[in-house]
Amino acid sequence: MHPVIEWKDGTVVMLDQRLLPGEKKFIVHHGHLEVAASIKDMVIRGAPAIGIAAAMGIALGVAELENRPELSDPGFLENEFKAIARAITATRPTAVNLFWAAERMEKVFQRHKNSYPRLRQELIAVAMAMDEEDFEINRRIGRNGQKLLKTGNTILTHCNAGALATSGYGTALGVVRAAGEAGKKINVIAGETRPYLQGARLTVWELQEDGIPVTLITDSMAGHVMKMGMVQAVIVGADRIAANGDTANKIGTYSLAVLARHHAIPFYVAAPLSTIDPRTATGNDIPIEERDAAEMTNFRGTMTARPHTVVFNPAFDVTPATLITSIITEEKLLFPDFGPAIASLEGLRRK
């Protein structure tokens, strides 16, 4: 796949996902505020990719301080670092990977804050390492998850939990890719994912690029295709998983989970440990971002409802753990009861 995000010559380069599938354009970011704006405006999206963008954005922010005379003052650096991290984390409240990445960078900061050149170098190195790590984690999620699929299966997915949402392999779509690598033929049905159409614009595009069979439906068709026996599993990504397994993901995921349960179809969440937030007790504690009404009242300038229309536009919803069949992580498959299963994760205990 095409690199979604890259650290290059002291800049952060991102594929502008807002323009897909019509146009493939890259944006070069020279400062952390530009990175923050791109996260907020969804140039880049998907919890793991946002985590990488956050790390690179913070590294970029610290690199921006290079010629400041106050650098010898440790208080200055600490204040600046906090402001940079705040600017990055203030962009999107739901995806926990953003905060997780900022915390990792904070640890690097505390270790190296006494030497600006070293700090700068380490932050860049860690941000780049997180990108590579994410790819490897995705591969492991894929290998664990593909065991759940049989050749000939059709999976239904929502939004884009693919290469474009990560360092380049995908979580939910990583499972599909790994099944393919294991010799299984898997078909995908992609819900278009209104209002932002990540399914139509991104998932369909990246699967077509990889030659994986994909059929596009509107989100409203999910129940119908399940009823017709066209779906053997639902696999989605996650923006935040609470300690009890409740999962925030793109709006529409909860409806799919209810529909899957009604049709006795397994419902899988594929996500790295960085998406699990043991400090969030349940789904009720996850803040849900609401986005601009304009996303729903027009499509690239063509009116779909009058501009003054009252709109409810939550970007995420919460699927209760009770509707989830398994959470697929890089460490292992988790099954109910998810509270103890999550508590038992080695990778989380080390965090």
Added chain:
Amino acid sequence: MHPVIEWKDGTVVMLDQRLLPGEKKFIVHHGHLEVAASIKDMVIRGAPAIGIAAAMGIALGVAELENRPELSDPGFLENEFKAIARAITATRPTAVNLFWAAERMEKVFQRHKNSYPRLRQELIAVAMAMDEEDFEINRRIGRNGQKLLKTGNTILTHCNAGALATSGYGTALGVVRAAGEAGKKINVIAGETRPYLQGARLTVWELQEDGIPVTLITDSMAGHVMKMGMVQAVIVGADRIAANGDTANKIGTYSLAVLARHHAIPFYVAAPLSTIDPRTATGNDIPIEERDAAEMTNFRGTMTARPHTVVFNPAFDVTPATLITSIITEEKLLFPDFGPAIASLEGLRRK
């Protein structure tokens, strides 16, 4: 409300619903093939409105024969009438009102086929009467259905089963209007109804015109708003109701019915007797129209998925009777078991 369809000076005038809410334009039809094209292209849509359009289209087709020398040959008129009716009914397979209207016109034909001038006059008169009848039927549906609602309730609706889908009052939205006339404050949540956005473009527009509070959501948010306790009832229209109560309606309706059941929210279907087809035994016998992929791969010329994308685009789905709380007709409210309830309808037995 604005007239959706009108017989005027020997033409059929329709509001072009494809252009709403951006533009209010009327199309004047001079021949029945133009009417057929407008039904197929969704200039007019909604089962009751399609029924009226079919009747007017058939009347127009017969009026077109005015100057034909073969009119004295009764075989000629019979063949022409059949061809006209076929052209009209071949447009959209799911909405039964189309066939119901054609059958009513066929009866008029059989009664008056021996006098072309009388036939022509009667067909026009009956088509115009069906338009007026529909309005009165809608009012009665409204009066029966509003008893199910309490002041302060928020109802979720899908697609447009409103004034724009009928002669001008609405079935599902007629219930909301009637509740308002009975002094009850009702709020509406409108699912935008992809791919054709009848909810966003039409339902939101007509409720705003009438000053009825309406909030727009994407179809994928339905589960979330139910879970948040924001919905007290779901009310939808119908394109065909089978003898056992199984109901075909706009794609996405079935998902709403499953979601409503999961959240213990009543699910109501509001439809005239003309939508009930006793000759269709169950939902399995209802033909489901599939529409063009282009409806999903672009929005008014802006690409949403690449043009060669494989798409599944059924225009309707079937909600099994077991998920329906009540069917609201002009005669009475029907409750399970719907088979016997439908069989007991006076209005159907007279049909």
